[in-house]
Amino acid sequence: MSAKPWRDVIAVDDLERNWVTRVQLGDRLIAIYDTPSGIHASLALCNHGGADLCDGYFDGHVIECPLHQGAFDVRDGRPVAAPATRPMRIFETRVQDGMVQLRI
Amino acid sequence: MPLTQALAEGKLTREELKTFMQRSDGPALRRLALWIMVLAGTTTLITLAWDSWLIWPAMFLHGIVLVHHFSIQHECVHYTVFRTRWLNDLVGQICGIIIMLPHRFFRYEHCDHHTYTQLTGKDPEQVPMPRSYGEYLLYLSALPYWKAKFTEVARHAAGRLSETERRFIPREEYATVIRDARVMLAIYALIFAAMALSGWWGLIWYWIIPVFLGEPVMRFIRMTEHVGRPSVAQMSENTRTNLVSAPWRFLCWNMNYHAEHHYVASVPFHALPRLHEKLRDHIHVEPRGYLGAHLDILRQIREART
Numbered sequence: 001m002s003a004k005p006w007r008d009v010i011a012v013d014d015l016e017r018n019w020v021t022r023v024q025l026g027d028r029l030i031a032i033y034d035t036p037s038g039i040h041a042s043l044a045l046c047n048h049g050g051a052d053l054c055d056g057y058f059d060g061h062v063i064e065c066p067l068h069q070g071a072f073d074v075r076d077g078r079p080v081a082a083p084a085t086r087p088m089r090i091f092e093t094r095v096q097d098g099m100v101q102l103r104i
Numbered sequence: 105m106p107l108t109q110a111l112a113e114g115k116l117t118r119e120e121l122k123t124f125m126q127r128s129d130g131p132a133l134r135r136l137a138l139w140i141m142v143l144a145g146t147t148t149l150i151t152l153a154w155d156s157w158l159i160w161p162a163m164f165l166h167g168i169v170l171v172h173h174f175s176i177q178h179e180c181v182h183y184t185v186f187r188t189r190w191l192n193d194l195v196g197q198i199c200g201i202i203i204m205l206p207h208r209f210f211r212y213e214h215c216d217h218h219t220y221t222q223l224t225g226k227d228p229e230q231v232p233m234p235r236s237y238g239e240y241l242l243y244l245s246a247l248p249y250w251k252a253k254f255t256e257v258a259r260h261a262a263g264r265l266s267e268t269e270r271r272f273i274p275r276e277e278y279a280t281v282i283r284d285a286r287v288m289l290a291i292y293a294l295i296f297a298a299m300a301l302s303g304w305w306g307l308i309w310y311w312i313i314p315v316f317l318g319e320p321v322m323r324f325i326r327m328t329e330h331v332g333r334p335s336v337a338q339m340s341e342n343t344r345t346n347l348v349s350a351p352w353r354f355l356c357w358n359m360n361y362h363a364e365h366h367y368v369a370s371v372p373f374h375a376l377p378r379l380h381e382k383l384r385d386h387i388h389v390e391p392r393g394y395l396g397a398h399l400d401i402l403r404q405i406r407e408a409r410t
């Protein structure tokens with residue numbers, strides 16, 4: 001069992017539709033993705049060169065980094081385009097009472 | 105990152121950015137159709153001029169179009185030509201074969217060009233500022249370029265990567281880069297074998313000589329992007345946007361809007377003119393186009409010598 005608690009991060013109504021929204025959580029930047037299969041979340045900074053994925057291009061389930069166009073599948077964090085080669089860190093998400101919650 | 109900076113400084117709103125970044129397959133497919141028609145036209149010119157000296161200007165013209173496959177490939181590197189991701193990979197690879205530039209290797213190299221734009225010693229694509237007219241002309245001849253490219257492909261095919269390359273290629277991808285170089289050389293060998301077997305050597309006249317004749321034009325254009333601009337990290341300083349006429353914009357897939365491209369590399373070619381309208385006051389623009397950029401470069405050579 002994961003001991004990590006669920007934490008409210010943003011109201012569902014405040015999310016950018018079919019796009020990525022940036023959220024600051026403590027000292028961490030989190031990217032929240034509104035996708036056809038629901039809401040997903042990951043660390044916002046790209047694990048290739050540290051660019052902010054929230055300024056990138058988002059299409060379906062793929063977030064593309066604005067600096068080098070490396071890309072990740074937001075459902076499992078898998079890299080889908082070079083120069084991204086390592087999976088990005090994703091978080092478990094759910095919606096409760098109109099709030100997006102992350103286990104973090 | 106310049107984009108994050110531009111957003112923070114209000115040069116661009118998030119909504120505008122989102123609109124500019126939207127991808128689709130339509131504009132590129134239409135442009136490619138026109139592209140193929142232009143290629144068919146210049147190919148026909150070579151055929152018509154076959155038995156006369158006019159074949160040389162015809163090959164030069166055709167070569168100018170051929171070397172601009174670099175522009176498509178470059179756009180594919182950024183995945184901005186087509187919304188359908190694999191189409192960018194496919195078209196990029198094909199363009200790479202036409203101009204002998206393995207696609208994935210170029211992609212990794214180009215990443216560092218975007219990270220360290222115009223920073224001497226760090227930008228792997230930096231074209232050095234010529235110190236003399238001789239150096240200037242030598243660069244434009246494309247001889248140093250071809251020497252570097254042939255050495256590079258041969259080195260990769262032999263399984264070796266340089267220190268710098270090891271820095272910008274992810275370790276997991278070393279083998280891919282080496283395999284790509286081998287595949288490219290194998291494709292060329294096959295093409296030559298097919299020509300030898302069939303006795304039809306036409307591709308030398310329709311492809312190989314034109315590419316070599318045309319490459320100086322590509323060098324001329326590539327110089328206008330950064331050469332003569334300061335070696336600093338500010339995107340508004342280190343890159344030049346050149347205002348050029350419609351046929352050149354068609355050929356280079358709007359990459360004359362180079363500073364805009366560096367600001368937001370995720371914006372597709374067809375949205376760059378609109379992005380230019382937003383950013384024009386925040387970047388370095390050369391209104392006289394490619395020629396103006398070269399006048400600027402030549403002036404700097406002259407001034408450095410006196």
Ligand code: FES
Nearest residue numbers: 046048049065070
């Ligand atoms: S910083 Fe994200 S792909 Fe390089």
